[in-house]
Amino acid sequence: MRLTLMADQIALAVRDLAVHFEMEQGVVRALEGVSFDLRAGRTLGIVGESGCGKSVTARSILRILDRPGRVVGGSIVLDPGSSGSTDVLALDSNAERMRAIRGGRIGLIFQEPMTALSVHYTVGNQIIEAVRQHSDLSKQAARDRAIELLREVGIPRPELRVDAYPFQLSGGLRQRVGIAMALAGDPDILIADEPTTALDVTTQAQVLDLLRRLQAEKGIALMLITHDMGVIAEMCDDVAVMYLGRIVEYAPVETLFAAPRHPYTRALLRAVPTILAKPRQRLATIGGAVPHPGARPVGCPFHPRCSEVIEGRCTAAVPPPIPPGQAGASCFLEVPG
Amino acid sequence: MTAADPLASAGQDRWAEATQLRLTWWRFRRHRLAVISLVIIALFYLIAAFADFLSINDPHATDARRSFIPPQAIHFFDENGFNPHVYGLRGVRDRQTFQLVYTPDPNRKLPVQLFTRGYTYNLLGLIETDIHLIGVTGAQRGEGIFLLGTDQLGRDLFSRMIVATRVSLFIGLAGVTLSLVLGVLLGGISGLYGGWVDTVIQRVIEVLRSIPTIPLWMGLAAALPNSWSTLQVYFAITIIISLIGWTDLARVVRGRFLALREEDFVVAAELAGASQGRIIFRHMLPSFMSHVIAAVSLALPAMIVSETALSFLGLGLRPPAVSWGILLQDAQNIQVLSGAPWLLSAAVPVILVILAFNFLGDGLRDAADPYG
Amino acid sequence: MPPMHDALRSPPMRCLLLKDAFRHAPDRTGGAGRDTNAHAYLMLSYLLQRLGLALVTCLFISALTFLIIRLPPGDFVDAYIANLTASGSSVSHEQAEAMRREYGLDQPVLVQYARWMGRVLQGDFGVSMVWRRPVTEVIGDRLWLTMVVSLAALFLTWAIALPIGIYSAVRQYSIGDYIFTTLGFIGLAIPNFLLALILMYLGFRYLGLNVGGLFSPDYVQAPWSWARVWDLIKHLPLPAAVLALAGTAQLIRIMRANLLDELRRPYVVTARAKGLSEMRAILKYPVRAALNPFASSVAYLFPYLVSGSIVVSLVLGLPTVGPLLLQALVAQDMFLAGAIVLLLGVMTVIGTLISDILLIWIDPRIRLEGRA
Ligand SMILES: Nc1ncnc2c1ncn2[C@@H]1O[C@H](COP(=O)(O)OP(=O)(O)OP(=O)(O)O)[C@@H](O)[C@H]1O
Numbered sequence A: 001m002r003l004t005l006m007a008d009q010i011a012l013a014v015r016d017l018a019v020h021f022e023m024e025q026g027v028v029r030a031l032e033g034v035s036f037d038l039r040a041g042r043t044l045g046i047v048g049e050s051g052c053g054k055s056v057t058a059r060s061i062l063r064i065l066d067r068p069g070r071v072v073g074g075s076i077v078l079d080p081g082s083s084g085s086t087d088v089l090a091l092d093s094n095a096e097r098m099r100a101i102r103g104g105r106i107g108l109i110f111q112e113p114m115t116a117l118s119v120h121y122t123v124g125n126q127i128i129e130a131v132r133q134h135s136d137l138s139k140q141a142a143r144d145r146a147i148e149l150l151r152e153v154g155i156p157r158p159e160l161r162v163d164a165y166p167f168q169l170s171g172g173l174r175q176r177v178g179i180a181m182a183l184a185g186d187p188d189i190l191i192a193d194e195p196t197t198a199l200d201v202t203t204q205a206q207v208l209d210l211l212r213r214l215q216a217e218k219g220i221a222l223m224l225i226t227h228d229m230g231v232i233a234e235m236c237d238d239v240a241v242m243y244l245g246r247i248v249e250y251a252p253v254e255t256l257f258a259a260p261r262h263p264y265t266r267a268l269l270r271a272v273p274t275i276l277a278k279p280r281q282r283l284a285t286i287g288g289a290v291p292h293p294g295a296r297p298v299g300c301p302f303h304p305r306c307s308e309v310i311e312g313r314c315t316a317a318v319p320p321p322i323p324p325g326q327a328g329a330s331c332f333l334e335v336p337g
Numbered sequence B: 001m002t003a004a005d006p007l008a009s010a011g012q013d014r015w016a017e018a019t020q021l022r023l024t025w026w027r028f029r030r031h032r033l034a035v036i037s038l039v040i041i042a043l044f045y046l047i048a049a050f051a052d053f054l055s056i057n058d059p060h061a062t063d064a065r066r067s068f069i070p071p072q073a074i075h076f077f078d079e080n081g082f083n084p085h086v087y088g089l090r091g092v093r094d095r096q097t098f099q100l101v102y103t104p105d106p107n108r109k110l111p112v113q114l115f116t117r118g119y120t121y122n123l124l125g126l127i128e129t130d131i132h133l134i135g136v137t138g139a140q141r142g143e144g145i146f147l148l149g150t151d152q153l154g155r156d157l158f159s160r161m162i163v164a165t166r167v168s169l170f171i172g173l174a175g176v177t178l179s180l181v182l183g184v185l186l187g188g189i190s191g192l193y194g195g196w197v198d199t200v201i202q203r204v205i206e207v208l209r210s211i212p213t214i215p216l217w218m219g220l221a222a223a224l225p226n227s228w229s230t231l232q233v234y235f236a237i238t239i240i241i242s243l244i245g246w247t248d249l250a251r252v253v254r255g256r257f258l259a260l261r262e263e264d265f266v267v268a269a270e271l272a273g274a275s276q277g278r279i280i281f282r283h284m285l286p287s288f289m290s291h292v293i294a295a296v297s298l299a300l301p302a303m304i305v306s307e308t309a310l311s312f313l314g315l316g317l318r319p320p321a322v323s324w325g326i327l328l329q330d331a332q333n334i335q336v337l338s339g340a341p342w343l344l345s346a347a348v349p350v351i352l353v354i355l356a357f358n359f360l361g362d363g364l365r366d367a368a369d370p371y372g
Numbered sequence C: 001m002p003p004m005h006d007a008l009r010s011p012p013m014r015c016l017l018l019k020d021a022f023r024h025a026p027d028r029t030g031g032a033g034r035d036t037n038a039h040a041y042l043m044l045s046y047l048l049q050r051l052g053l054a055l056v057t058c059l060f061i062s063a064l065t066f067l068i069i070r071l072p073p074g075d076f077v078d079a080y081i082a083n084l085t086a087s088g089s090s091v092s093h094e095q096a097e098a099m100r101r102e103y104g105l106d107q108p109v110l111v112q113y114a115r116w117m118g119r120v121l122q123g124d125f126g127v128s129m130v131w132r133r134p135v136t137e138v139i140g141d142r143l144w145l146t147m148v149v150s151l152a153a154l155f156l157t158w159a160i161a162l163p164i165g166i167y168s169a170v171r172q173y174s175i176g177d178y179i180f181t182t183l184g185f186i187g188l189a190i191p192n193f194l195l196a197l198i199l200m201y202l203g204f205r206y207l208g209l210n211v212g213g214l215f216s217p218d219y220v221q222a223p224w225s226w227a228r229v230w231d232l233i234k235h236l237p238l239p240a241a242v243l244a245l246a247g248t249a250q251l252i253r254i255m256r257a258n259l260l261d262e263l264r265r266p267y268v269v270t271a272r273a274k275g276l277s278e279m280r281a282i283l284k285y286p287v288r289a290a291l292n293p294f295a296s297s298v299a300y301l302f303p304y305l306v307s308g309s310i311v312v313s314l315v316l317g318l319p320t321v322g323p324l325l326l327q328a329l330v331a332q333d334m335f336l337a338g339a340i341v342l343l344l345g346v347m348t349v350i351g352t353l354i355s356d357i358l359l360i361w362i363d364p365r366i367r368l369e370g371r372a
């Protein structure tokens, strides 16, 4: 079984992924050469301000980008190096094989558990559909499997809840349903796009516990998108910091917190409230606003907001990207010049 | 995940300072069809304003002998070069009925000229004059330019259609104004006060909307006393067709009020201690003017069609008033129509105006509420 | 007729309210185990609410009808006597007074209304003056045929608008979408009676046949039989299509706009992320959601179609209540006209009520939470 593969084996390799949205008003370059690996049994955290391309990355992997979004470059390879490796980007997005990967190899968990479920069908119906999409189970067997999944994600009295409509459940339960649905096709990679943002703190902790437990049990490779440095610290093995469609820093989680190398990462960390702060102490913010991806600055995209900008260098050229699989920062401070 | 407005970054200041109405106008200008429609509608209203000046023959003058003359073309050139003219008419005795009827006579050329004298009218209701844009010189009695032919009574269809524009367009305007007053008032009350007032008004609207309107209108229109003057009937019909029309406008206004009540700037004004009147007129009204304008431009064609339908049935305006519906009434009989298909030409302005108003309304609504 | 234009353009209010209700839904941890009695109660109260509104509407229609009957100067007996005198016979003053008493015309208006309602509820609509027969007899099959034509138009509207609306939304800005959008605008702009007129003319002119009517000549007077029903079905498409045009155009727009809205929602991404095929993901989820406003459009569409059928029937010569109503109104045969207006209104309200109840079954939120 897939689950018993060696831990740390690369389950998914993303290389130089570039995504454009071609709009009437011009091309929005949502992603510009993003590279990272997802490893079995490990968690990669992705942080960055709103609009930096986190969700676009997740959707590109599943090939469910909204129009007019288009992958214009790079590769996304499942099981790289093995004999059965597949370039996801080479598949037709509606082809049988791609659909088997979607939900079957890679599961997706959403931010908004209310809107991510259809109010017109029972949660059972929606999970059963996912189960049957990736197996030959009979209706009854699929229902049993759905109940089992609901139990697995910690929903009490799943035999009853299976027939509930999403609007009859609390936010926390709905998010668990979302996770159960993502697990329905027995994927070995999970992408969680801000899975806890819409939840209160207690529920958030429970859901994170659940994700950790599932990962440990099944050896899942988890890609965790979040705004929350606390979540990163608690959950992740490695972290990728994104800014305007690029990964600006990539590091193991301890390194990142102990010695952040990119000015943007440092700014992000300064903006995190801590209980150690003095009362009434002002929270640091990052000056300026994220430029619109349609109007990106010349040079290093962060230079207009950077406190350590090197005139003539940062304003003229884009710093080189971080080599895949290595820790580092995409910043001229790193590159002696 | 929605994209931020791409225009926000470029020229952000310009956008931040513009009023809601101005923003709407900027967005509106991007809808080419809507802008074209606006021009067409403006032209129609110009035609209506200068209807008598533009009409060629007296729209009410009958002449049994020139009954059902087919449309006449203006010939611009003859052997002498540029010389716009139409053919004169020749009296011929009909072989079956032995009546004298006119038919075009290619041997007689009537020169077409600009600013000729015709029947007397009041220009814009102010200046009495008999100057018309075009006409013929040297015409004998009963002759003229019949661009769209004549009807059974020998009246010039082109002139009648031009004059009908006035009634048809302005009855729509009057009806919409009335609807607007009712709609804004009741919709505003409904949206502003909420509670049971809202419930009652909403229920009334629901009741009104679930009734098939045409039979009711027909009943009301037919019940108007025969003794009433054309003007009285005109106003009564206007009221009848706006009785139902206000519900749509009321819905739009109420919806906007409800949405706006929650908006930050209104809450801010409230906290700042602005009076309710000031909030409504300074803050709320301007921000939904564009919605109301869009709703009006969509309600107008409905009114025009309603009048046309009622008059078409013979229950609307009464002759000698002329509206497109009254003109179409003549086209009801299939036998007549097959002999004189030009009687259908009044359908063209009806369709054109409705189409233009619909495009305009659509463009306006998109502009007023690009995300809604 | 087109005052519903705007109504059909934007999703009906009810659906907006539905969305609101759902957005602010408090979280419930109870799940499916919630008290089923409570559900039944909520549903019942919703049903009662709709039923109550329908009753109020009917009462309102009846009052308006009574007003229409009473509006013309003089009363029914005057008209009756005038009618008899015109045809040669005469009525004595005593006879007239006796008739007045019999019909209660000497009583106050409210009493008259109550009595009239009482008789109407027993199925007695009075006697048609022109036909000298009970109104119910005169109307005969015509009421049902009106409903048949309107329902046929309704189903045609849905059958066309649903697939095209889906196509236009899923392939937004494709050539097909542009073509349908343009056609839709033109469909909206042609009032259905004009369309009927144009079709009649074309049929007469180029095919030399009368395209109107609901029956072949052999079946016009025939008693009901399967053959006659079949004949009716064969004649339905043209009038149904004429009637359906504008409504279809509007429903396509509603469907397109709603579906575009729904297609942006996260649950569509969920469906895709499950590995469903694009077709299945769209049909099962967003289309299902967009179907609600679509289905509830019947509340406005049906009265509109019934309305339209009146005028269209006149042009196409359909044996519905339309031509009869016009005759009755012109002849001031007010009992007949009133009965038609009342029956049409009530039938429409009943149709709408039925659709409302069906809607409950479609929407689990109403079914389980009693919210609408
Ligand atoms: N459907 C779309 N149409 C046009 N542009 C889009 C679309 N979706 C995303 N984008 C562009 O891609 C950029 C990245 O969007 P994305 O949703 O990935 O941001 P994000 O990092 O997930 O932000 P958030 O934290 O708010 O979820 C956006 O700034 C936007 O300009």
Ligand SMILES: [Mg+2]
Binding pocket: A054, A055, A056, A193, B001
């Ligand atoms: Mg996102």
